Amino acid sequence: MKLFEYEAKTILAKYGIPTPQGGLATSASQAMEVASKLKPPVVVKAQVLVAGRGKAGGILFASSAEEAETVANKLLNMQIKGIPVKSVWIEEKIQIKKELYFGITTDRFNQSYVAIASAVGGMEIEEIAAKTPEKVIKLLINPEYGFRSFHARLMATKMGYAGNQISELGRVLERLYCVGMDCDAELIEMNPLVETADGKFAAADARIIIDDNALFRHQEFKKRLLEGESELSPQELEAMRNDLAYVKLDGNIGVIGNGAGLVMATLDTLQYYGGKPANFLDVGGGAPSEKTVLALKIVLSDPNVRALFINILGGITRCDEVARGILEAKERVGVTKPMVIRLVGTNEEEGKRILTDAGIHVLESMEEAAQRVVEISKQGGK
Amino acid sequence: MGIIIDKNTRAIVQGITGTQGSFHTKLMLEYGTKIVAGITPGKGGTEIHGVPIYDTVEEAQQKSSADASIIFVPAAFAADAALEALENGIKKVVIITEHIPIKDAVGLMAIAKQAKATIVGPNTPGIVTPDECKLGIMPAHIFKSGGVGMVSRSGTLTYEIAAGMTRNSLGQSTCLGLGGDPITGLNFIDTLKMFASDHQTKAVVLIGEIGGNLEELAAKYIADQKYPKPVVAFIAGRSAPSGKRMGHAGAIVTGKAGTAESKIEAFRKAGVSVAGKPNDVSDLLTKLI
Numbered sequence: 042m043k044l045f046e047y048e049a050k051t052i053l054a055k056y057g058i059p060t061p062q063g064g065l066a067t068s069a070s071q072a073m074e075v076a077s078k079l080k081p082p083v084v085v086k087a088q089v090l091v092a093g094r095g096k097a098g099g100i101l102f103a104s105s106a107e108e109a110e111t112v113a114n115k116l117l118n119m120q121i122k123g124i125p126v127k128s129v130w131i132e133e134k135i136q137i138k139k140e141l142y143f144g145i146t147t148d149r150f151n152q153s154y155v156a157i158a159s160a161v162g163g164m165e166i167e168e169i170a171a172k173t174p175e176k177v178i179k180l181l182i183n184p185e186y187g188f189r190s191f192h193a194r195l196m197a198t199k200m201g202y203a204g205n206q207i208s209e210l211g212r213v214l215e216r217l218y219c220v221g222m223d224c225d226a227e228l229i230e231m232n233p234l235v236e237t238a239d240g241k242f243a244a245a246d247a248r249i250i251i252d253d254n255a256l257f258r259h260q261e262f263k264k265r266l267l268e269g270e271s272e273l274s275p276q277e278l279e280a281m282r283n284d285l286a287y288v289k290l291d292g293n294i295g296v297i298g299n300g301a302g303l304v305m306a307t308l309d310t311l312q313y314y315g316g317k318p319a320n321f322l323d324v325g326g327g328a329p330s331e332k333t334v335l336a337l338k339i340v341l342s343d344p345n346v347r348a349l350f351i352n353i354l355g356g357i358t359r360c361d362e363v364a365r366g367i368l369e370a371k372e373r374v375g376v377t378k379p380m381v382i383r384l385v386g387t388n389e390e391e392g393k394r395i396l397t398d399a400g401i402h403v404l405e406s407m408e409e410a411a412q413r414v415v416e417i418s419k420q421g422g423k
Numbered sequence: 424m425g426i427i428i429d430k431n432t433r434a435i436v437q438g439i440t441g442t443q444g445s446f447h448t449k450l451m452l453e454y455g456t457k458i459v460a461g462i463t464p465g466k467g468g469t470e471i472h473g474v475p476i477y478d479t480v481e482e483a484q485q486k487s488s489a490d491a492s493i494i495f496v497p498a499a500f501a502a503d504a505a506l507e508a509l510e511n512g513i514k515k516v517v518i519i520t521e522h523i524p525i526k527d528a529v530g531l532m533a534i535a536k537q538a539k540a541t542i543v544g545p546n547t548p549g550i551v552t553p554d555e556c557k558l559g560i561m562p563a564h565i566f567k568s569g570g571v572g573m574v575s576r577s578g579t580l581t582y583e584i585a586a587g588m589t590r591n592s593l594g595q596s597t598c599l600g601l602g603g604d605p606i607t608g609l610n611f612i613d614t615l616k617m618f619a620s621d622h623q624t625k626a627v628v629l630i631g632e633i634g635g636n637l638e639e640l641a642a643k644y645i646a647d648q649k650y651p652k653p654v655v656a657f658i659a660g661r662s663a664p665s666g667k668r669m670g671h672a673g674a675i676v677t678g679k680a681g682t683a684e685s686k687i688e689a690f691r692k693a694g695v696s697v698a699g700k701p702n703d704v705s706d707l708l709t710k711l712i
Contacts (some may be wrong), residue, residue, distance in 0.1 A: 052644075092666070139447075147529070147605055147606065149502025149605060149606060149607075149610075149637060150610060150636065150637060150640055151535070152532035152606050152607075153529055153530060154529060183530075183533070184529045184530050184533040208672075222526065225525070225526055226526055227605065248540055252524055252525045252605075254498060254522040254523060256605070267491060271564045284686045285668075285670075286670040288667045288668070288669060288670075290664060300577060300579025300580060301671040302575070302576065302577020302578060302580030302581070302630070302659050302671070303577070303579035303670075304670060304701075305577075305580070305633070305659035305660045305662075305669050305670070306580050306583070306657075306661065306701050308660075308663070309659060309660065309700075312661065313699065313700060318662060321663075321669050354582055354583055356565070356578075356579065356582050381544075386562065386565075386582075387564075398607075402650075404701075407583070407701065408700060408702060
């Protein structure tokens with residue numbers, strides 16, 4: 042789960058990491074109020090969860106409270122990559138001497154967290170790594186004793202600092218690690234982390250992604266997520282509420298399958314034959330009829346869907362149960378779009394019989410079924 | 424033969440009385456797996472499917488001296504269960520539970536490394552050495568004993584490919600799922616090493632997916648070591664968009680990192696045959712062995 046910049050900065054400030062003074066506004070007049078309490082010039086930043094906000098015009102400057110009102114109004118009526126801007130964060134414009142980068146993320150191969158720093162900041166770390174790999178400093182964190190003060194000082198020196206600034210910067214890095222661990226962050230970064238004109242350090246922007254699997258320890262965030270204040274589409278949200286994994290894509294073939302890997306391979310196979318999947322949906326193992334009904338509802342609520350492809354490999358999941366679920370769903374949801382069903386595995390014969398008796402054709406081969414549904418989608422779903 | 428587990432493996436089931444634990448214990452017993460004890464705190468002294476239940480792993484170990492454990496307990500408590508197994512000398516732990524918090528998994532793996540224990544998962548369908556032992560939730564009938572080692576990041580996709588191989592008379596030595604969570608125990612390289620020294624294994628099928636760089640590292644390992652056995656790979660997620668999580672927590676493309684293209688290219692460069700569709704795996708294998 043991604044946190045908004047204002048949420049991330051509020052948490053950082055609580056841990057004693059210097060951040061620019063600022064406030065949140067959901068209307069232009071509120072923005073003026075916030076700006077007048079700060080000392081203009083100010084920066085007005087759209088609060089959206091998509092990357093590339095700056096380039097999309099989501100960050101504007103204002104030299105007076107009145108101007109802050111005008112630019113806030115502009116941002117609040119804007120969409121960034123299709124996402125409407127609901128709030129803006131207004132903060133003091135700080136005097137920046139140098140932009141840096143510091144973040145902590147996971148390293149799968151080493152089964153650990155890794156701290157990453159760079160003396161160049163302000164752009165995506167992947168970009169920094171691609172352009173100037175020698176400037177990226179990595180430190181694998183030993184899970185047994187964590188990221189300690191000496192690690193933080195070591196990174197500060199590698200970032201090119203000396204004297205008092207080593208401990209000054211080190212404290213900021215160490216505190217960020219504490220925030221990351223306490224929040225169960227899978228990614229936490231200050232980008233840019235800045236050296237100000239007076240030689241101090243501050244987080245000019247902050248990004249936190251909370252580990253979804255740890256949300257049970259962070260009910261306040263989970264609540265916000267389920268209330269709809271997130272980057273998720275309505276279908277994705279509905280799926281999340283029902284424990285289904287759904288991702289909206291931009292094609293026209295609705296896909297339902299069991300198991301993440303199989304569904305991914307199904308999308309690939311559709312694409313291989315020239316089709317365009319409308320979504321990823323994994324109903325998971327077992328797949329009781331209730332879940333099949335929900336899955337169909339979610340997939341069909343996407344108006345772009347012309348045809349449906351249900352790909353079930355019954356391992357522990359029983360094909361006869363899935364078949365009954367499909368029939369029940371068909372009746373309850375009122376499916377009018379053409380369906381191609383591939384059903385193999387445990388109790389396959391019984392499953393096929395149930396569907397064939399109801400006039401639904403069932404295929405055995407994933408390739409054949411994929412080709413069939415691609416054809417249908419190209420004929421406009423007839 | 425095969426790797427990690429065989430007909431002599433003696434296993435305990437942690438979380439044996441839950442719906443999944445109980446159901447799969449029955450199936451594993453039917454497969455011939457030696458399940459010597461089950462653990463459910465508070466249910467000690469009873470039994471299920473003829474397997475005695477204990478409150479703690481310590482007690483189970485005094486009575487049954489197992490060398491492996493399979494874990495079905497809920498995500499919030501799964502790392503704790505795995506630590507209990509490790510502390511009681513169990514060196515092979517299969518964690519079926521999905522969605523374990525990263526922080527918990529990181530702590531667990533560090534301790535497992537010190538204990539020189541093998542962790543399969545979390546979020547794995549488990550491991551099976553056909554006709555000998557199954558510690559997992561995979562459907563037994565799709566596997567057949569043979570010479571192909573399989574290692575995968577996914578469940579049902581593995582079944583799809585294994586079933587296709589079995590149909591084509593290509594049996595398996597051992598088949599294991601690394602797990603779909605972001606932090607897992609075994610990785611591709613660990614598994615490739617084990618398959619390299621297993622006499623039964625003549626070729627390896629590696630099933631990867633988008634996200635992370637484990638496949639790229641495996642490709643580099645295969646090239647650097649001049650891996651002694653033929654390898655066929657399949658990568659799921661060619662059609663996945665950037666920044667979206669495709670079901671598995673680990674299956675996410677960020678920027679250019681973790682894409683299917685990057686992984687496929689790494690394998691091709693390492694001389695590994697890459698299948699375009701799941702069912703092409705069998706054809707490629709037939710050509711190689």
